[in-house]
Amino acid sequence: MIELTINGKKVTAPDDVTIIEAARLNDINVPNLCYLKDKHKFGACRICVVDVEGQKNLQASCMVKAKEGMVIHTNNKRVREARKVLYELLLSNHPKECLTCSRSQSCELQELGYTLGVTESRIEGAQSPAEVDIAPSITRDTSKCILCRRCVTVCKEIQGVAAIDTQNRGFDSTISPAMGLPLNEVNCAMCGQCTVVCPTGALTETDGIQRVWDALADSSKRVVVEVAPAVRAALGEEFGLEVGTLVTGKMASAFRELGFDDIFDTNFTADLTIIEEGSEFLQRLHSALTGGDAVLPMMTSCSPGWIKYIEHSYPEELDHLSTCKSPHTMLGALVKSYYAEKIGVDPKDMFVVSVMPCTAKKYEVQRPEMMVDGNVDVDVVLTTRELARMIKSAGIDFKSLPDSEFENPLGFSTGAADIFGVTGGVMEAALRTVWELITGKELPFDKLHVAPIVGLEQIKTAEVTIEGTLPGYRHLEGVTAKVAVTSGLEGARILMEEVKNGTSPYHFIEVMGCPGGCINGGGQPRSKDEDYRTKRMEALYREDEGKELRKSHESPAVQELYQEYLKEPLGHLSHKLLHTHYTKRDKY
Amino acid sequence: MKVTQEKCGCCCGTNEMELLLCVKEMIAQYKGKEGSLIQALHTAQKIYGHLPLEVQRVVAEELEVPLATVSGVVTFYSFFSTQPQGEHTIRVCLGTACYVRGGKRIVDKLREILNVNVGDTTEDRKFTFEIARCIGACGLAPAMTIDGEVYKQVNPDKLETILARYYQEEQGVDGNDN
């Protein structure tokens, strides 16, 4: 521990922390902008400067380490005046469109002005060159960019994609793909992590709201909504509820208030995915163990950001991917086939809206592979943030809504489906089912949670030796199944290098494109809570544990679907509706 | 048909594909060598003449550096150009002496004749058009240079005659080639 003086108070702080952290630990907030705790220390905006006695210049408190005996002023005249000019400089190169900006009232730049008490902007001048690039998932409006470079750090270092970087120099600097190419023409995974960290309206999800309003207003359309598991663990944050509050019931009511005709749950197809993917895995395993031609490890395919990443970065390894579509497109395909048939509506008049924690899914639904008989599986994808905006603009008092249920037949799910929203969840759900199929016994873990793969670490692995196999699975007796789970594309890269080099020891790998899984998806609310990921994760496990049925194969709704329609896993209809193939893409 | 003529630093072919292969070959020496992106870009520019996207792509793939990062470096340094440079460089002096003697009128007229803006290269890649702060020929104002040769007391009306000389040279060379 070190001792130092901040604003006249003697305080202590751990060794090796920056001044801003030392101040925070002593309940002193230093205004800042580009800094993002634990993720991004760059010192670009200089808003967090403080006066350290004995230093000629003001020091960026996010960069400079606190040292024993330092005497620091975070709020004296010198500091305040400098911050004010800095803020005015920021504004002088920023469009004054706050009232109509989608980030109004959730904008960190706007909030900073209030925090600093800036009431005038005296500085004017030319604006840096800017461009608007509307990609399927992400819209870039560089005029609103303040060059904090959080997005670059996330894209390059956390996601390992580096689709965007700083271009040009000085006042002409912009953040963009190489040579100003549109995002859609480069190796962007569309994960949207950049939109989560962007402090202003420079990087946002591409708007889907208007098309949904239009569909809702169109009486000839049957508008179906489905919602991903991670949304229910985070949507409440947009309405001021505690992080980790589950709002499943209120959300269903909100959908009803908004006027959707059918309110389904992507969880339904999450359960279905387990059946299809589990069967596919067992098939590959069987083939491999019996000398057949099977590609292992198999890798999950629910995360479209991950899919786009592997298509660009490892185009030769696409066979490792499960052929299963992601759950929401599966649901869309079923709505426009099974359900449409059931209610006697022309699939062309069905309009499927999926609410996702994800921006990549906006891109995914536009892929030509995600169509059945000329109909797109899903018409519009909304992010959690967009749904919140719709609810607000419809005048719905979300917090006071009563709980209600999803509708049938595509609204039921087991607990296994809920944990699809968190890293390790898909693997756990799959293991719960596969294990029971093979051994006839329940997965031997406390509360069915596969402890080694629970948590927010980048790469988690587990192995289980299969014993007591049922007839038909004797070839698996004594086999030690090795699985790996990763979230975030940098983790995926590490595992893929092994796969590419043929040294991967695993049979089955779960990959989610965003760090921590869908709970931290690119479409999720931007949280200021330091533990938001853990809290959201715990919420999903709570949802799972609260359910009676917690294994996908136990879902009566899924069983009914097979009986009535699909007949068998990996059958002809499954292949038509629920499976897909992938496209090799250029590295950049 | 428009014939593009690239200046090549080595003796390999002149079409773009061959040049790209040449770039690939020449920068292989930097593969896996720590921090050699800028040196590789120098080499590539020497061969290809400038660094358009396709050259950057080759460098990115060979050196295993993300393309956006390569482009970030290319656009940071003024020595690297992403646009093809003209065969000849015209610099109009806009130092004070030339400015008051009508340097700006030369700029306007050239903009009209060449149909490009300052800093750009003509469509036929004949001329790159730039402005100089002061070339130290104040007594000869207004002045301009073409490839370093000073033209003094330039009258905007005479510009076309001056430029014509550079087109004639070209025709002469073509004549010999065919």
Add this chain to the structure above:
Amino acid sequence: MAMTTKISTLAQLEQTKSNYLETVAQYKFQALVCGGAGCISSNCGAVQEALTAALEQNNLTNEVQVSVTGCMGVCAAGPVLLIQPEGIFYAEMTPEKVTEVVEKHLVGGQIIEEYTFFDNTVKKYVPKIDDISFFKGQVHIALRNCGKMEFASLEAYIARDGYLAASQALSMTPVQIVDEIKKSGLRGRGGAGFPTGIKWEAGLKAAGDQKYIVCNADEGDPGAFMDRSLLEGDPHSIIEGMLIGGYAIGADKGYVYVRAEYPIAVERLSAAIEQAREVGLLGENILGSGFNFDLEMRIGAGAFVCGEETALLASIEGQRGEPRQKPPFPFESGLFEKPSIINNVETLANIAPIILNGSEWYGQYGTERSKGTKVFALAGNIVNAGIIEVPMGTPLGDIIYKIGGGIIDDKKFKAIQSGGPSGGCLTAEHLNTPLDYESLAALGAIMGSGGLIVMNEDTCMVDTARYFMDFIQDESCGKCLPCRVGTKRMLEILEKITEGCGEESDLEMLEELAGTINQTAMCGLGQTAPNPVLSTIRYFRDEYETHIRDKYCSAGVCADLYTSPCQNACPASVNVPGYMALLASGRIMDAYELIRQDNPFPAVCGRICTHPCESHCRRAQVDDALEICNIKRFIGDYALRDEFNLPKFTPLPPNGKKVAVVGAGPSGLTCGYYLAQLGYEVTVYEKESTPGGVLNWGIPEFRLPNAVLMKEIRVIESAGVNIVTGVNVGKDIELNKLREENDAVYIAIGKQKSIPLGIPGEDMTGTESGLSFLRRVGKNEDMSVPKRLVVVGGGSTAMDVARTAIRLGAEEVTVIYRRTLSEMPASKEEIVEAEEEGIKIETLVSPVEVLGSDSVTGIKCLRMVLGEFGKDGRRKANPVAGSEFVIECDGVVAAVNQDVDDSVSFIKDEGITMSDLLKTCKFTSKTSQEGIFAGGDVSSWRENVAITAIADGKRAAVNIDKYLGGSGELNKGQKINIPDIHDEEVVEHNRFPTKVMSPEERKGNFNEVECGFHKLDATGEALRCLRCDRR
């Protein structure tokens, strides 16, 4: 000469040296051709070829060894050639000249003096290099080999003790080396001046197996090229410095980061590295020491910011050259996150001599805290532009005037920018400043890398600040906000000011932005970015204010603020190109009227104006400046040629407001004239019996005939100005009363009091002041003159007194002046004409006592010598002890300076002194008293010449009109259309002749000396105008 044998021991090193020296000894002459970048641009290649050919032709190849050397320093005089061992220095060589040098000098033994270096300090050709002022004050340590040996030869380097220091260092311990460097006091020459020894110590102590030494050769400051000279002229000295540094800190690998803009440096340094590798001076087990060291070169790609050390490291790593926050410092975590020591080229060039000769030897040069020497690049408006190396602490004035040879065309020195865009400026008042780290920092400038850009009076400091800000914002990496946006905003404000759109709040905003950028930017580049602006505001605030408030650029640089340089230079802003065009097309009366729109005294000014317009005339760049003043005289005389032809003007109808003017000199009359034109009822009060002020009695007839003056005053009267003579305001009428009876009052009473010499005997009969002499003579009161007269002073008054006295029969007139002829304030023509008339001018003489008992018998004087610089940038005249001498004479006139006559005070009752009252606002002409304005010679910030008095009068008219509710727009009558003249190619033609009376014709009479132009010549002269006003 390719070296084949390895040099792996000290003995082999010494053998190489003696072999080389033996070879050299076989030649009779050494011909050293400078191959520095400057000389390459002036085509030294052709000179060298011609030299070799001529030597062959004369069979001298075995007698003369030709070497191409690094930069000799005098880049502006290139290509240069040095003949050794005689040390004869030829400049501005051409192939033809060099052939002649071979034939006459090397064969014939005859030095061709007119081809040698012209030393501007002593104004003559100086053949011997050791006698040339440029070289005399220099001490070459870093530049020890530049210009003295074949740059491309490793043997030549070794022969000059190259690598001997390395050999010595390798036998020392790293700690010993670090101590020696610490003791030497060597500080980093890249800019910040951090002690090199302490840096190396940190490197030595840093933990880690892999360390690097990095040479920063990214010299990016505009106007700095000393590192370039070193890299190109003596590459091995850098390699040796790095080798020693690498050994001292424990680095086995070094990187040299050279900017891409220096292709020759890249080429020569890589060749040298290759040579050193070949013989084993780089590589493994160097000189048998067991120490391994190698170098790699990295070429920059055009980014100024890469000179900043953390950005440089990023660039070596192949990234965008963006700086990062310090700490950690590079010595902790630098290149590839390994401990790295970064030294500048010049720093490294100093290492070997320090090791070889010891820290004590090094410490004998320089000042207490800035040891050693410093290489500077001299650029800008200086005669000897080039590279110099002087001991730290050399005064700025010595560098400019002794070594630098002074300002080109003997213009006035205005400022010097030190340290490039991160530095600041020094002005004339700092010429005595010793150039060292501390002194510069104290004045808000920095040493920087050593670029010194000399600026003359024609430089606009606001524009200079704009230029640097443009550079900096263009080169900002863009990483941190204050530098990225702040410098852009500062530039925009400066652009606004130079375009004439500045606002009063701009200066404040500039300072606020500058403060914030300085306080908050991440790296040194950003933190120092505002320096040029802060520094120019500090020393030239006035110039900023003039740009902002008057929309006026006195230097005539800010193109949006003026139409032509001559008009801009004219204090009264007379449309010179306009009247040239009118005269050229025969519209002489229109020309006269055009002049009168801004100056009611064309014929007067055509005779006595100091014509600053002519020194700004662009025609001078082609042949000669236009003779503007004389043309104006011709136009004036033509218009006033007969009494009945006086030009008529129509004033605006009376507006019922009254203005009183005190003093009917040029300022008061001008003010009255323009006010009358606007419809004011104007009365001008003059205490003398005739109007005209100093123009009337203070300028002798032979320069300004009274009749001419009176004609122009009559035109002013005819415009409605009422002149009341013989009324002494303050005595005959109280100022208060005047103020009550009028709506405004303008005071233009001039400076009527001569400042005494302040020496004993001054009160004696026979001693008088210049003004009183001119007054009594000018008014025909007392025409007596002493037989032998001494006039003290060097201005126009002194000249007028002397020339009048000699016309009135004085037999011997001597003018004594304390400084030299070139510093005399009187015009060159006046001095020449005075001498022609038999007046003796004694310079560097100062009076100490007027001798005599009842009346003057002589004057005791001291010889003077020019010493240090005074606050005004002129050298002070210091007495030479024991040099007293006496000039016998019967009379002494003191004409040294004038002041406002404080004995006249017209508002005693309010307790306000004259000087209080005359503290006027420069922009509004207002005094501290409501409704009272003042101007002309009484204003403290202007030169005391007629044209500024006129300009002031005009300005006061504008301000009085504004004060009294008018628009401040003068009534200039009908618009006069200026004819456009067809573009023709400029053909060189010198000035057309004017007639001047011969000294014989002038004797004993007061006839005008200058007779002006003939009409045809005047028209021809007007046609020489380049019409800079057309854009």
